[in-house]
Structures are given as structure tokens and as C-alpha cells.
Amino acid sequence: MTLAGWLMLGVAWCGILALTAWCLARVLTGDGLEGPDEAAERVPPTA
Amino acid sequence: MSVRQARIPAVEPRERWGTRIGLILAMAGNAVGLGNFLRFPVQAAENGGGAFMIPYFVSLILLGIPLMWVEWSIGRYGGVRGHGSTPGMLDAMWRRPIAKYLGALGIFMPFVVMVYYTYVESWSLGYAVLSITGALSEPQGIQEMTGFLQGYQGVTAGTDGVFGNIDFGAFVFPTLGYGFFLVTLAANLYFLYRGIRGGIEKVALYALPALFLFAAIIAVRVLLLGTPDPGQPENSVLNGLAFIWNPNLTALGDPAVWLAAAGQIFFTLSLGMGSIHCYASYLREKDDVALSGLSTAATNETAEVVLGGTIAIPAAVAFFGVAATTQLAAGGSFNLGFVTLPVIFQQIPAGSLFGALWFFLLFIAGITSSLAMGQVVVAFLEDEFSMSRGRAVAWLGIVLFACTQPVVLFVEHGYMDELDFWAGTFGLFVFGAIEIIIFSWIFGIARGWREINLGADIRPPEVFRFVLRWVTPAVMIVIFVFWTIQNAPGVARMEGVEAASRPFVLGARLFMLAALAALLVMIRVAWRRHGTREGGRRR
Numbered sequence: 090m091t092l093a094g095w096l097m098l099g100v101a102w103c104g105i106l107a108l109t110a111w112c113l114a115r116v117l118t119g120d121g122l123e124g125p126d127e128a129a130e131r132v133p134p135t136a
Numbered sequence: 137m138s139v140r141q142a143r144i145p146a147v148e149p150r151e152r153w154g155t156r157i158g159l160i161l162a163m164a165g166n167a168v169g170l171g172n173f174l175r176f177p178v179q180a181a182e183n184g185g186g187a188f189m190i191p192y193f194v195s196l197i198l199l200g201i202p203l204m205w206v207e208w209s210i211g212r213y214g215g216v217r218g219h220g221s222t223p224g225m226l227d228a229m230w231r232r233p234i235a236k237y238l239g240a241l242g243i244f245m246p247f248v249v250m251v252y253y254t255y256v257e258s259w260s261l262g263y264a265v266l267s268i269t270g271a272l273s274e275p276q277g278i279q280e281m282t283g284f285l286q287g288y289q290g291v292t293a294g295t296d297g298v299f300g301n302i303d304f305g306a307f308v309f310p311t312l313g314y315g316f317f318l319v320t321l322a323a324n325l326y327f328l329y330r331g332i333r334g335g336i337e338k339v340a341l342y343a344l345p346a347l348f349l350f351a352a353i354i355a356v357r358v359l360l361l362g363t364p365d366p367g368q369p370e371n372s373v374l375n376g377l378a379f380i381w382n383p384n385l386t387a388l389g390d391p392a393v394w395l396a397a398a399g400q401i402f403f404t405l406s407l408g409m410g411s412i413h414c415y416a417s418y419l420r421e422k423d424d425v426a427l428s429g430l431s432t433a434a435t436n437e438t439a440e441v442v443l444g445g446t447i448a449i450p451a452a453v454a455f456f457g458v459a460a461t462t463q464l465a466a467g468g469s470f471n472l473g474f475v476t477l478p479v480i481f482q483q484i485p486a487g488s489l490f491g492a493l494w495f496f497l498l499f500i501a502g503i504t505s506s507l508a509m510g511q512v513v514v515a516f517l518e519d520e521f522s523m524s525r526g527r528a529v530a531w532l533g534i535v536l537f538a539c540t541q542p543v544v545l546f547v548e549h550g551y552m553d554e555l556d557f558w559a560g561t562f563g564l565f566v567f568g569a570i571e572i573i574i575f576s577w578i579f580g581i582a583r584g585w586r587e588i589n590l591g592a593d594i595r596p597p598e599v600f601r602f603v604l605r606w607v608t609p610a611v612m613i614v615i616f617v618f619w620t621i622q623n624a625p626g627v628a629r630m631e632g633v634e635a636a637s638r639p640f641v642l643g644a645r646l647f648m649l650a651a652l653a654a655l656l657v658m659i660r661v662a663w664r665r666h667g668t669r670e671g672g673r674r675r
Contacts, residue, residue: 091382101189101193
């Protein structure tokens with residue numbers, strides 16, 4: 090494998106893994122969807 | 137908001153996702169499919185190797201991520217107004233009668249794709265079991281393994297009795313394959329019946345981590361293959377990785393490479409299908425879509441680029457060399473997965489175990505995608521026809537079962553390929569172009585941008601507002617036009633289709649026309665009954 094090939098592989102893998110880790114970390118540490126179902130609070134349709 | 141007809145009974149709240157990670161895993165499960173592990177490495181190798189990744193990532197940024205946000209936003213917008221499928225969503229965004237009919241494509245495609253995808257998915261399950269029983273260890277070499285696959289599919293009668301095929305003359309009934317198909321169909325219907333939180337989300341919470349674990353185990357095993365035959369040092373995993381990653385920068389000047397990269401991004405993220413919209417419709421009005429959409433895309437890319445690129449092609453090069461792998465890849469992604477890899481697994485210690493892991497991995501990738509397709513139809517029946525979930529799933533099961541029979545029995549006549557081309561490929565481009573134009577130009581980029589940012593946990597860079605208004609629609613239309621010119625005329629004229637298979641191909645087209653017509657009629661009936669409405673479905 091050429092140096093350019095390693096470079097492409099390294100940049101692609103590191104970029105994707107870093108982005109995935111950052112996103113999932115934000116998701117897991119942020120507000121979840123857990124909790125009381127708020128759907129009932131939404132406004133019913135106007136007839 | 138005007139309501140065309142006043143006869144709207146009380147509403148009941150729609151289902152909701154239980155956890156955010158469950159939602160993201162379900163969305164990622166929808167996106168991660170067989171293509172991540174089979175189509176991507178072949179595309180990369182055929183289109184400039186490492187250089188392919190440049191247009192690939194450009195397409196991800198200009199097409200994939202913006203469209204992902206658009207589909208999440210459309211889905212949430214429609215879901216808040218009681219619609220889990222695109223006819224109602226587009227109708228809510230564009231108050232013209234035609235909008236809901238354009239949205240029919242967002243049900244037509246997942247339904248037609250599910251008709252054949254469930255069957256393909258069942259092959260993975262069947263092969264996983266056959267790996268464990270040792271039956272997959274018997275065929276020796278590529279030729280025998282091809283014969284084994286054809287026997288399993290019922291393309292040939294199969295002589296060794298493993299499949300229990302019954303030859304009716306006009307067609308061969310694939311007894312064993314049919315059994316696995318029934319199990320797969322039943323599993324899909326069961327999880328759909330269990331609903332969003334109790335079925336789809338639960339499956340995703342267990343299946344996606346398992347999928348990543350299996351893929352990581354197989355990828356590490358492949359990397360450890362080294363040079364299996366020291367007498368042929370050029371056949372090595374390293375050369376396999378080089379085959380995918382060494383950049384051929386001259387390929388960047390070829391428009392076909394850019395088209396292939398954009399197409400791959402579009403397919404891998406399951407864009408233009410209607411299933412992302414459906415899953416997003418179970419969000420609340422102010423639930424984030426920006427971070428969640430980005431997380432889905434990133435998770436899918438990990439499965440595709442990091443894991444998918446490390447398994448099939450490097451393993452094939454290590455055992456067969458670059459020239460033979462090029463030929464095998466040209467034979468199609470399915471051959472790579474169902475013929476080449478089983479032969480390779482036979483030649484490594486504990487190969488049956490790795491074979492079972494590989495096919496179970498494909499089965500998980502398949503079922504998490506087919507559930508998303510099925511849910512679109514279930515949501516349509518629930519939301520627009522006030523059906524109970526059980527009844528909606530029962531109807532889906534009956535119609536799906538009936539429609540899948542020609543796929544199972546006439547697989548060698550190109551029936552499935554025809555469905556895949558028009559509904560699984562062409563239709564996605566059509567609907568992708570329609571939805572981005574409606575979102576950015578008719579609904580309006582100002583409202584669209586507000587929707588994307590509503591409740592967002594991250595602030596998408598302002599430049600994406602420009603991208604969404606100008607770049608993504610332009611790229612989408614260019615891809616659609618060029619891809620159509622390149623591919624559609626030949627397929628439409630049935631070039632390369634044998635005379636004996638033409639009636640079956642024609643039958644597939646008639647089936648699709650009938651399915652689309654039936655959907656349009658159903659939409660008309662539904663809207664006549666309830667008119668345009670907002671805020672949840674009727675009891």
C-alpha cells in the first residue's frame with residue numbers, strides 16, 4: 090500500500106470515528122427522550 | 137389551518153420513541169444494510185480507490201447530511217400533524233392536491249423494496265444456519281458455491297437433497313429457502329406488531345450493537361489473514377486494502393466517479409425512501425433532529441467505511457488476488473457476499489463460526505432495514521385509515537406474502553432485479569429530487585431552516601442554509617438526470633434480458649404500476665374521508 094493510500098485510509102477512518110464518537114457522546118450525555126409522554130399535551134386538531 | 141372536511145373524531149396520541157439512543161440506533165439500522173458491507177467496497181475499488189473517498193466525502197457533506205436533516209425535519213413536521221407517511225407530510229407542507237400524490241412514492245418504494253428485500257434477507261438467515269450445520273462447508277471452490285446458491289434460490293433443482301427443492305417444470309420450488317423466508321417474514325411482522333417502542337426500538341437496541349460487534353470481530357480476523365499463501369506474496373490483506381485505498385487521482389476528472397460516489401452516499405443513507413420520514417414522525421415537536429440526523433449518518437459511515445471496507449474485498453484479494461477479485465466483484469455484490477466469502481471462510485480455522493457471524497450480521501443489517509420499510513406501510517394504514525396496529529400489520533403481511541411469491545419463484549428471470557431497478561434505485565432519485573425541491577423552494581428555506589434548528593442540540597453551520605437552497609437541489613437534479621440517461625434507457629428496453637425472461641420482467645413492471653395505482657386510489661379515498669388535518673390520528 091502506498092503512503093497516499095495509508096493517508097487516505099487514516100484520514101477517512103479517523104475522521105469518521107471521531108465524528109461518530111463526538112455525536113454519540115453528545116447524544117448519550119444530552120437530554121434523552123425518556124420521561125413522561127408529552128404527546129397528550131399537544132393540541133388536538135381543530136375541526 | 138383550514139380543514140376541508142369537518143368529520144374528524146377525537147384523536148389519540150401517536151406512539152413515541154422511548155429513548156434517544158434507541159431512535160438513533162433504529163435510524164442507523166434503517167440505513168445500515170447489505171450495501172454497506174458489499175456495495176461500498178466494490179464501488180470504491182472500481183472508482184479510483186482512495187481517490188473515490190474525495191467525491192464520497194464531498195457528497196456526504198453536500199448531499200447526504202443536508203438531505204438527512206431535511207428528511208428528519210419533514211418526518212417530525214408531518215408526525216406532529218398526525219402523519220407517519222409522506223403523502224400526509226407533503227400535503228401538510230404544500231397545500232396543493234398534487235402534494236399528497238407525490239408523497240405516494242414514499243410508500244410505494246419501501247413497499248416494493250420490502251417485497252424482494254425480505255426474501256434476500258432470508259437468504260442471510262438461511263446461510264447463517266447452514267454455516268452452523270456445516271452444509272456450507274461442502275461445496276468446494278467458486279463454481280460449486282455458485283451452484284449451491286442457485287440450488288438454495290431454486291434457480292436449479294439442486295441434486296444433493298440439502299434444499300428439498302421440488303421441480304414443477306415451469307419453476308423450482310425452493311423448499312428450504314421458502315422456510316427461511318416464512319421465518320423472516322414472520323419475524324418482521326411480529327416486531328412491527330410490537331410497535332415502535334416495544335418492537336423496532338427494542339430490536340435496534342440489541343441488534344445494532346451485535347451487528348457492530350460481529351463486524352468488528354470479522355474485520356479483525358480478516359486483517360490477521362496476512363498472506364494466506366506464502367507462495368503467492370502478492371495475494372495479501374495489505375494489497376486488498378491497497379486495492380480499495382491507493383488513490384488514483386486521475387479518476388477525479390471522470391464525472392462517472394463523482395456520480396458513483398453521490399449515488400453510493402444516497403443509497404447508503406437510505407435517502408429518498410420514505411422510511412427516515414416515518415421514523416422521525418414519532419418525535420415530538422421540539423425534539424432535536426440536527427444532532428440525531430448527523431449521528432445517524434456518522435454511525436452508518438462507521439459501518440460502511442471502517443468495517444465494510446475491511447471485510448469483503450481485502451479478504452477476497454488475500455485469497456484470490458486482485459485480478460480475480462476484480463472479476464468476482466464485477467459479478468455483483470451478492471456473489472461477493474454469498475459465494476466468494478463462504479469459500480474464504482472454508483479456508484480459515486473456525487471458518488463455520490465466522491461464516492455464521494458474517495451471515496447473521498447481514499441478516500441483522502437486513503431486518504433492521506426491512507422493519508423501517510414495513511413501518512411506513514403500517515403507519516400509513518394506522519394514520520390515514522384509522523386502523524389498529526394489529527390490523528395494519530395483518531394487511532401488510534397478507535399483501536406482502538402474496539406479492540413476494542413471484543420474487544421467490546422467478547428469481548432467475550430477473551423479476552427481482554426489475555423491482556430493484558425501478559423502485560430500489562430510480563424511484564429513490566425521483567423522490568429525493570421531489571422532496572428537496574418541496575422543502576427548500578415550496579415550503580421555503582426560511583421555514584425549512586427553522587424546522588431543522590427547532591429544538592436542535594447542535595447549530596448546523598449557516599452555510600448549510602445556502603447548500604440546502606442551491607447546492608443540494610442542483611446536485612440532486614444533476615445526479616438524477618445523468619443517472620437516468622446512463623442507466624434507464626437500456627433497462628427500459630430490456631437490453632440483455634433473454635427472450636424467455638421478458639414476460640417476467642414485464643410482469644414486474646405491471647405489478648409496480650398496479651401497486652402505485654392502488655396507492656394513489658387509497659390516498660384519494662383517505663383524503664376524501666378525513667380531508668387535510670393536523671394533530672394526530674383518529675381513534
